[in-house]
Amino acid sequence: MAGAGGLSGIRMGDLEPIDRRSTAAIVADRIRAAIMRGTFPPGTQLGEVDLAARLGVSRGPLREAMQRLVAEGLLRSERHRGLFVRDLDAADVRDVYTARTAVERAAALLLLAEPDRGPAVARLTAAIAAMEAAAAAGDAVALADADHDFHAELVAASGSPRLHRMSRTLLVETRMCLAALQQTAPPSEDLLAEHRTLRDALAAGDAELMTRVLEAHMADAVSRILDVAPPPALPA
Amino acid sequence: MAGAGGLSGIRMGDLEPIDRRSTAAIVADRIRAAIMRGTFPPGTQLGEVDLAARLGVSRGPLREAMQRLVAEGLLRSERHRGLFVRDLDAADVRDVYTARTAVERAAALLLLAEPDRGPAVARLTAAIAAMEAAAAAGDAVALADADHDFHAELVAASGSPRLHRMSRTLLVETRMCLAALQQTAPPSEDLLAEHRTLRDALAAGDAELMTRVLEAHMADAVSRILDVAPPPALPA
């Protein structure tokens, strides 16, 4: 079928059908990015008329986008009160990382089942390089961005649309945790080492090592965020 | 603060604040249930005016509800074409069960970390009893309902809101698979045995056994649905 139509073999390139996504989806992406960036701190009320005017759309599509974000758990809706950015407490932080561990572990195992992991490992390596550059420059935001990219690439490489969708929301919530608590000074060297080990385990196909490193990585992140000393000897 | 107000110690019982949920949420639940029940088979177009009239609401709230379901992945939206119930192919079935395995494994591990698993085990046992009754009566729908409940209770017992939310969507998709393929004759005895073993592993606190049984349970379900013989000797 491909290329056999009436186009006489003209190469169409990546000229895919410009399926302009719905306005609600675009608006949802925009607001999601704003929440992730910390433009809307947790707890702030999002007035509909104000947001609609700022985005240049009417209240209809904006409300649809809001419902999407509510379904994702990023926003909290109170009837006749308004929409608020969800603020995450310590239990939420643990929950986010619990869910992330579940999703990313499954994604990594899926990736390990694939024969050719070269491209995926290359993208992870690129993300690590970005992290290194950000750490060298002392740019905490860029470091968090690259960290985000690393885990997003990991899940995307699994090829599972559902894990990918879940991961997207969870990563946004992760950024909310970081932005809220102003975690500006992570010990970047440890962070880099953990990511490198994770990549190496994936490249080598060592499922056992990968699982162990991933779980430790998540546990470390929770400890860092909640500012409690990591448990010295936890069997689980 | 609690009980120290001007109510003079009067017991308020479970008089919770009647936070009537938004209309969009109610509509979304209704349509989600309809999709799960198989009222709207995969691929059917959902006309907005028709649905709105049937539910007694306007198109505004209905569209908001639809956006929710699109975000959950249950509906597929095509611009200026309409909303369609997503139809799941073999890859989707595998993906649903991959994600379910990840979520339910994490939930079960969380449950195992709790000291008192008595109530949770009791609820799982109740779900198994319902399955037994349905199997004895030859009621395939009730059997699927009870199966659904078992897994929903398992995840709910973990106490993780995010795992719970993910699980809800995944279980609906599971029902879509079953309804679409008219899987009316599952070997209920095997199914019951698997659930009983899972419950027993949870009650006994055997994480290793639980993981093994759960993964086998999911793999069996995929095999049953896709109607392929289960792989005789798969190392992974």
Add this chain to the structure above:
DNA sequence: GCCGGGCAGGTTGTCGACAATCGTACAAGC
């Protein structure tokens, strides 16, 4: 006989306006 243009029908996308509800501030009464 086959292809392109045009038209009609129906659907979704978007908008503005009205009604219901909530929070707040102020005044009145005990």
Add this chain to the structure above:
DNA sequence: GCTTGTACGATTGTCGACAACCTGCCCGGC
């Protein structure tokens, strides 16, 4: 002084209508 009742402002929830768009069919031309 504290509580209670009331009015106001602001926001959300809902609705109806118009415009844009896609699909399918019909017709004229080659």
